[in-house]
Amino acid sequence: MAEEEPVVRYERNGPTAVVTMNRPNYRNAQNSAMTYALDDAFYRACADDEVQVIVLAGAGEHFSAGHDIGSPGRDVDVDYERRAGLWWGHTDKAGGESRFAREQEVYLGMCRRWRDMPKPVVASVHGACVAGGLMLAWVCDVIVAAEDAFFADPVVRMGIPGVEYFVHPWVLGPRIAKEFLFTGKRMSAQRAYEVGMVNRVVPREQLTDTSLELAGEIAAMPRFGLALAKKAVNQAEDLMGRHSGLDSAFGLHHLAHAHNAEVEQDSLSGMDAKSMKRAAE
Template sequence: MTEPLARYELPAPGVARIVLDRADKHNAINPQMIFDVNTAFDKALADDTVKVIILAADGRNFSAGHDIADTVENYQADMQERSPRLSTWSGFEEPATHGWYASEKEGYLESAKRWRNISKPTICAVQGKCIAGALIFAWVCDIIIAAEDAKFSDPVMTFGMPAVEWLGHPWELGPRKAKEFLFTSDMWDANEAHRLGMVNHVVPRSDLEDFTLAMAQKVASKPSFALKIAKEAVNKTLDIQGQMNAIDQAFTLHHLCHTQNFRLFGWGMDPTSVPGLAKVPEKPE
């Protein structure tokens, strides 16, 4: 049996901690990790003694993002195998645009929605690199605590894509800084993220775990039902402002880019700017 890539812990009364457990690969996100994290969130949700959930990671880096170091095809095949267990979509076996859309919709978009709306406060602790798909893990949490060494980037425009599958950028950074973040693919440090309001606190790396747990314990001291209602009220405010509709629409545009890349390269991303990412297929006639 494959070992889980997300560890579940109960570090204090009222607090559950989910830990990305793939430090040897810089916690690169593969389909197993996504669904292991989802299982851990479900476990925390079902436990009435848990009032707050921490999402953290082992090792030097929070996460290097989606693990496409092997091939995107293998990644998508694994996602397509795992996704139908929860999804209402079909067509996972179709190899090109339909299959990509179905598997990414469930594995990225719908999982992120579930985590964002889970009826308990969530706190993400970020150290080191938090790249591309890893931003989704952080952004769906209610509070983000960053270590001083944390760095954030979404470089997927280099692959011929507009952004990761969860376009939280305008909400997290503001529209102009979101465009800069995407257009340049630059990596921004924790202090810049804090200045823009993307993270709540920046602390020394050595204090990250203790600071995050102390905040979780403070939150857990509040009445459980009130916490759930407060979270729902804030999320509904964002929904009324259009956040979720905007993210849904951006996901379809993300797949317009996949389709364009299939048309140009016979593959879902533009591989010409990323040496070693994949062999460039012959352009279809």
């Protein structure tokens, strides 16, 4: 099903590029069309010398409810031009090879690509930030959350150890990460602030202005200095095992998919968007 509106909007606000996910009728669930549109927008912003900072936001009532696992616009069988790595396409492959190739590209690979953008990125989060939505927020350097924002990675209900971009221990700390995954419960914006995952929490009506104000403060710094500072912090995280940890967790993620496909209804253990929402409630 074709989308009536662009799945990602791009606009300039002075030295800030505002990138907005635009599937509000589906809570900004991420299909591949959105993934590659986000990549286009981020590349455009990074290539524009007038842009100093990027703000990532979501249209409608929610930032993002995660990967698209059931909307009419789900496009898992479409073979987009690959950008995040040299793995082959998935559409003419079967079983675990197909799933691994696709998720290596559109999930893990894209998030790694975006995390390494040389320009600072501010996530402006409201409403649901769940599973794949967490991955998008976590590739950003700073997170501003509205008071109504909530965060969750409930995929353990599918028998899967967590989303593909598995940085939970680094952004939450090991014990909070375990509770977060073991229970699948929502974490409030205030709790996310307390554990250091979120930089600021503001009333919903102040979210956009606060995000843009923070972006403006960052934009006043020298571009190359910002790029080097970001790289220095990212390298420090990788020295703490983040990069190799992602590879290890990605393998466990696909072991879970394969196990589900063998003993359950499908690789998601028969769960869909509606059943996941019911379980959360």
